[in-house]
Amino acid sequence: MLITDDFLPVPVPESLSATYLVPVEGLPKVSTKSAVAALAGRIAEPVHGLAKQMLDSPLMSVDVRPIGEFPELPPDLLAAFGASETQLDRLAAATHLVVVQAEYRPGWPPAHEWAARAVAAAVAESVGGDVVDVFGLQFLDPATALRSLPDDTGRIRLVDWVLVPYSSDAEGLWFTTKGLRRFGLLELQTQGVPDHLTRAWGAVMTGAARRLLRDWTDGLSGEEVPAFVQLPVLATVTGHDIAVAYGNPEQHGATAPVLLRLELDPATDPDADSFLSLRPPEGHPGPAGRYFAAACATLFAGIQPDVRYARPGDAMSKAIATARSGLDDVRARFVAGQLPRESQLVVKYGLPGEDGPEYVWAGISSWDTPERIVGVSASDATSDPTVRIGSPVVVEAADVVDWAVLDGTGVIEGGWTQAVLDAGEHPTP
Structure with missing residues (x-):
């Protein structure tokens, strides 16, 4: 070999x-x-x-x-x-x-x-x-x-066979998979994931599991079972991988691939499990958590940051009004834990800038009072150098112009302003 x-x-x-x-x-x-x-x-x-x-x-x-x-x-x-x-x-x-x-x-x-x-x-x-x-x-x-059993063509939803539990430690969240050993492959793990990426990174892990499982089974397709299968050190994950793993291949978008470095972490305890660790590529500057946040922003491209409006047009005004009219309801569902499992609530809000407000997205961590939202930025702001992917933010509800519920396939609810942008109805400056 x-x-x-x-x-x-x-x-x-x-x-x-x-x-x-x-x-x-x-x-x-x-x-x-x-x-x-x-x-x-x-x-x-x-x-x-x-x-x-x-x-x-x-x-x-x-x-x-x-x-x-x-x-x-x-x-x-x-x-x-x-x-x-x-x-x-x-x-x-x-x-x-x-x-x-x-x-x-x-x-x-x-x-x-x-x-x-x-x-x-x-x-x-x-x-x-x-x-x-x-x-x-x-x-x-x-x-x-x-x-959960395969259809006539042998297709399954990987989420029915592989779980992604997580726990918290001093460096952030520790994610693992639980189910890849059914197929002979070592389980995956990621350490140091920012807290606000709980649901998004679970979806990324599921997509990575789907991609690596395909490489793994390709390596086992011969008549004889080999002693080793060679997996690529740099694994690519796309929105398509995530959508297929959740059983929604028709919903995937044309997202750019994200690179994750694969490392073998053998267990020192004979009774413990070894893992395949997912890390940023070699040479990536900054903490791993920032790379993971940027990876999620790439894969869940249904929400685009850094959108500017000097004067909203009719379509955008209606979109903002629609979003704001549903803000109280979505907050109540968020607080009561009634949003779909494995979903993430995000809001778009305005930051003051020289050329008019800059609108950026943030993942919500808590929303204890109707007027004040605590979260983590999902994008880098141009107008405010302190607002960076993964940085904590406090948002006034009065500044919110849109909200969206995301799962592993993208936006499943909300995102009205983004729909206007995607339709090409940009406001006139």
Whole structure:
């Protein structure tokens, strides 16, 4: 194997395994084969056939065990990863676990995961219960588990298989992925991410996971499983990668690619995980957090900074009026935590300048009082050298001219002034 500075050799495990649990009260009354047969016509036929084939092979086992024979599932962690009170109550009342396990070689398709999840979902549906994905420590209702399986062309939403948890430390936010090991690849991590990029960087991590997973499986496409796969040291991530990972390929924009340097961070503790770290490219000046903020500004280009108006035209005036009329409502939803999951609320506000106001965007950190917004700048201002990407800002609500809710695919709500600009209706100076 040729080793160069342009590629990073990543070890390939000999085999991969998947484990799913179905908590039940009493013993199942429907056989596993009958439950799987009932999925005919409801999931893609290649996946249905794969599940039946693996169920009849030594590559998969389905056992019913008293719940006391299995290590206790931690309710706190399950709740942290989305388990509802009802699901936790059913787990507490369960007397047995149906344990579905499958094993397969690294590569694509990940037959062990697809088949095991399909079988577990079929069993859970037959008993009116839930699926527990042991790898992700996630509860899945049967319908959600079945929807996550690939379509007739083998496509999946990566967000259904890879989570992006994060935690805070003295240097900022620490992001990791949880799910790439299903496919044999090391998990990703990024450290030192500014706090205001919580949702945006989660989407970037998901897009990076999609790009690297594609490179990884390309390296495993031969008949023999190699000992290593060479991944590019400089990985590129685009808006298309993010949109595809979220299952919305038609929504991607023509964003410029962002470069992220890949480094192997081996664990010093034999019981801990090694990671592939995402860092700025070599030679990038300034702190890593500033590069990450600039990367998000590039990838989520649905909001453009540094827009100037000396005198708004009719279309722009209507756009600003529309945005301001919805400001109280969106603040109430933000404060109540009712905005969509994995979304970010941003506002556009005016800064005084010699040639008229300069309008820039800021991500909102808190909005405790209606008049005052605390956030972090999403762009560099020309008129005020203290307003830089990642710098804290305090915005008066009276200065806000627009707002937008962003997710991994771009603007999902708001952004009226930007829509006017995108339509080419620039105001007359």
